[in-house]
Amino acid sequence: MREFAPFRNISVVYEEGKVMLTFIKAQRHREKYADFQVYRVTCDDYLFNEDYEDYQNHISFEQSVLIDHVRINPEDSTITYRYEDCTVREGVTYAYYLKTEGVALFSGPVLVRPRNNKLWMPYKMIENEMNKLLKSYPDLVSIRNHGYSIRQKEINSITIGNKENIGLSFVGLIHAGESGPELMLSVIKKLLLEQKELLFKTGISFLMNANPDERERNVKGVPWYLRVNANGVDINRNFESGWEVVEYGYGLDTSMVSSPTYRGAKPLSEPETRAVADFIDFCHADVMFSFHCLSSICTDSFLVSKYAENNHEYIEKCMLFLKPYTKGFGVKDKVSIYYGTSYGSLPHWLYEKYEMPAFDLELGDVSDEIKDMVIHDRVTEELLDEYSNRHYKGICEVLKNVYR
Ligand SMILES: [Zn+2]
Structure with missing residues (x-):
């Protein structure tokens, strides 16, 4: 007789220092199950930015180790189970399998990568930090809502300093697995603490988390790099200008629904794109810096529109901001x-x-x-601090030089 895998709808997240598995009994023969067994593989060769979902095809049940055996009551009407594993380390990727006595087949694998919450900040932590700053500096801080993500998370900005004269604007996490709040929050705190004079003159607005749904999945342990929003749309291809032209950057096709650069069904189709557009309209800033790169870090490497190359006047205007930023950043x-x-x-x-x-x-x-640390999700708190400090100094130089 054919056998069936014992459990389904397995979800796995890392939260508050533990891995949580939830799963339900599969339909067939479920009345017989008297236990579940949890097996685990430590995926030492997993490499962020190289390995994606298909990595799970390269691991096998034979590699796994039994970590727990839990009795369940077959008479019990519940078919939903929860299991917590506290014996994991951050920065390591794990695969889990589930089995039950008397059934040879297993369910899984499901993969999870516990991550340090200072390097990958949960949505709630970012919101709490913003609210704390509002309380501490009521005259210098304001928070504004620009809309909601697909999964109904608020997309909020924080403005510090002169609200009537916002000079600089920053957008983070347009791509879920990239950089934003982890760098920006400490920049904001330092500016409020040390640069009140500059802030009285010029305001700065930050929309730190433009893609909160998918970012949260990375924060909670999806091991591989996530980019698009929960609809599968690349927010950074969904803005209005030139949207109708199909682009082939990275060898990908922006009109293909399954592409990591999919542009969406129409311009501004995504609530996250509209929230960013609303933020831009609200700020009326002179310049916009959008943080990308990978796993919470970006540097002073500036990409402008590839269609602006021959517009010398525009490039000169860009240089007004980029020269002091680069000088303050202090590397090149x-x-x-x-x-x-x-x-x-x-x-x-x-x-x-x-x-x-x-x-x-x-x-x-x-x-x-540094490249290895950033592209392979091996950033340390020290490296994050160093780069956050560099961005802070870059921003101070811009404020001092452009807004004298
Ligand atoms: Zn990006």
């Missing part, structure tokens, strides 16, 4: 500017609509050691 003598962002991207939209200096911040040239 020369500005790293690349003509790279596509049609439908936020920088291109701002270039075409307002000729506004607008940049995606990426990784650029860094040492092999």
Whole structure:
């Protein structure tokens, strides 16, 4: 007789220091199950940004170790179970299988990667930090809502300093597995603590988490890099300008629904894109910096619209901001500017609509050691602090030089 896997709808998340598995009995023969057994594989060769969902095809049940055996009452009407594993380490990827006595087949694997919450901040923690700042600096801080994500998370911005004269604007996490709040929050705190004078003159607005749904999945342990929103749309291809032109960056096709660069069914189709557009309208800032790259870090490597390369006047305007930012950042003598962002991207939209200096911040040239940490999700708290401090100094230089 054919056998069936014992459990289904298995979900796995990492929260508050433990891995939580939830699952339900499969329909067939479920009245017989008197236990569940949890098996685990430590995936030592898993590599972020190289391995995706298909990695699970490369592991097998034979590699797993039994970590627990839980009796259940077959008479009990519940078919939903919960299991917590506290014996995991952050920065390691695990695969889980479930079995039951008398059934040879197993369910799984499901994969999870426990992550450090200082390097991958949960949505609630970001919101709490913003509210704490509002309480501590009621005259210098304001919070504003710009809409809701697909899963109904509020998309909020925080403005510090002069609300009537917002000079700089920042957008984080347009791509879920990239950078934003972890760098920006400590920048905001330092500016409020040390640069009140500069802030009285010029305001700065931050929309730190533009893609909260998918970011939260990475925060809660999805091991692989996530990029698009919960609808599968790349927010950075969903803006209005040039949207109708199909782009082939990274060898991908923006009109393909399954592509990580899918542009969406129409311009501004996504609530997250509309929230960012609302934020831009609200700020009326002189410049926009959008944080990208990977796993919470980006550097002073600035991408502008690839269609702006021959607009010398515009590039000069960009340099006004980029020269002091680069100087303050303190790594290079020369500005790293690349003509790279596509049609439908936020920088291109701002270039075409307002000729506004607008940049995606990426990784650029860094040492092999730092590159390995950033692209493979091995960033440390020290590295995060270092880069956050560099961005802080870059922003201070811009405030001092452009808004004298
Ligand atoms: Zn990106």
